[in-house]
Amino acid sequence: MRAVDIIQKKRDNETLTTEEITFLLDNYLKGNVPDYQMSSFLMAVYFNGMAKDELKVFTERMMHSGDIIKFEKITKFLVDKHSTGGVGDKTTIALAPIFACFDIGTAKLSGRGLGHTGGTIDKFESIKGFTFPETRDELVNLVNKTGIGIMGYSDKIVPLDKKLYSLRDVTATVPSIPLIASSIMSKKLAVYADGIILDVKVGSGAFMKNLEDAETLADTMIDIGDSFDRKVVAILTDMDQPLGFAVGNSLEIIEAIETLKGNGPKDFTELVKTLAAIALIIKGDETDIEVAKTKVDEVIHSGKALSHLKDFIRNCGGEEKIVDDYSYLKIAEKTYDFKAEKDGYVSKIEAESVGKAAMVLGAGRATKADIIDHSVGVVLEKKIGSKVKAGDVLAKIYYSKEETLNSSIEKLKEAFEISNEHLAERDVIIKIKKNF
Incomplete structure (x- = not known):
């Protein structure tokens, strides 16, 4: 069997066998198939896609x-x-x-952020003294004790994905739905x-910019989960404006805590409640x-969910007093108050530009080597559909270094549009899909 024959077959849009896919991927991981051949294969997939059976074997x-x-x-x-x-x-x-309130455990491997999106690990590391588990046993003990366990990804988990993604990144083959779906799943x-x-996520601040592509990605990932007998729910959510108001690590911690106190932004609260409700359905409780959702409301307003967060922070060595x-x-x-220059209605908040406005302050990383400033970020004062007058504050910038402020302001100028047209508030939940 030769790699070139497999590439040719995929180029001609023929279906590959289990043996062919296995040969190609296993030998690429071992270094027996060079990057230039795998690049050709990835480009063939980019143009021709993969059949269901191919994608199952590939994944x-x-x-x-x-x-x-x-x-x-x-x-x-x-879950x-x-x-x-x-x-x-x-x-x-x-x-x-919230999951922990219903005896649903989170045993999750998360990453640090790169680019305009922040990572879950970066956000928790805003908390003084907070450290993540370093071993599987530590993670298991934490989940059994608190219901919540999060740790960083290991290079030993799906190393082929890391190798392939690096190649996709430099060969213009990242936006391939089968390759994205396989990478995630x-x-x-x-x-x-x-x-x-x-x-x-769907919209300007997401990787999937339009609903059609997002639906295709969701369906593809559900199909993969189905082929491995896993219960999978995909929820398509709006990212044409930032989620909630806060963008930046410590600022987002505060907003999440406020949500558990029942004071969260409308869109973020709705998303959290919907996701928790879906988990209860997957578990079979509802x-x-x-x-x-009513049950989720109860654990929020009773303070039980907040208590679980405190417990998790304390068991990770963090300062639990931050909750109060x-x-x-x-x-x-x-x-710095970023203000509207004219009367009207907020008709657009380009999420990616807001993310970049926070990133240039130090809230995100342009390269993996960059050091995060957990204290900085942007807090929106208005969302799409809000009525504003000239001089109203659209967003507040929290910054540490004077030299970063102007760049952040310029990014916010790109993000906001004000028009005479009154747009309705956006629903954060677009569609829910499941395989059971």
Whole structure:
């Protein structure tokens, strides 16, 4: 068997066999297939896609390229919520404590942020003294104790994905739905969970810019999950403006805590409640999403979810007092009010530009080597549909270094548009899809 014959077959849009896909991927991981041949194969997939059976085998080989993690010693029902990434996406911080109220465990491997989107690990590291588990046993003990366990990704989990993604990044083959779906699902399947919830972001601040592509990606990932007998729900959510108001690590921690106190932004609260309700349906505790949302409301307003967050922070060595006193979080002392220049209605808030406005302050990374400034960021004062007058504050910038402020202001100028047309408030939930 030769790599060139497999490339030719995919180029001609023929269906590859299990043996051909296995040969190509296993030998690429071993270094026997060079980058230039794998680049050709990826481009052929970019143009021709993959059949269902091909994609199952492709994902399976990715998944088995490294360690498979099962949590036999965890006593809770495990749900893995994955987001395709967005601006202001602090969902896990609020969602995991709600899960814990219903004996649903979070045993999650997360990454640090790169670019205009922040990572869950970066956000929690805003908390003084907070450290993540470093071993599987530590993660298991934390989940059994608090219901919540999060740790960084290991290079031993799906190493083939890392190698392929680096190649896709420099060969213009990143925007391939089969390759995106396989990349995400191979990692979700390699780390066991009883149910998987995929939050597929759609819009200017998301990787998937339009609904059609987002639906195709969601359907593809559900099909992959189905082929491995996993319960998968994909929820398509709006990212044409930032999620909630806060963008920046410490600022997002505060907003997530406020949500668990019942004071969260309307869109973020709705997303968190919907995701938690879906988890209850996957677990089998409920069949009706509205009834499930009522139960979620109860644990928020009772303070139970907030108590679980405190417990998690304390068990990770963090300063739990931040839940009641935000002065224990480092927030940049310098602020700047970004104001509207004319009367009208907010008709656009380009999420990616807001994310970049926070990133240039130090809230995100342009390269993996960059050091995060947890104290900085942007807090929106208005959302799409808001009526404004000239001089009204659209957003507040929290900054540490004077030299970063002008760049952030310029990015916000690109983000906001004000027009005479009154647009309706946007619904954060666009569509829900599932395979059971």
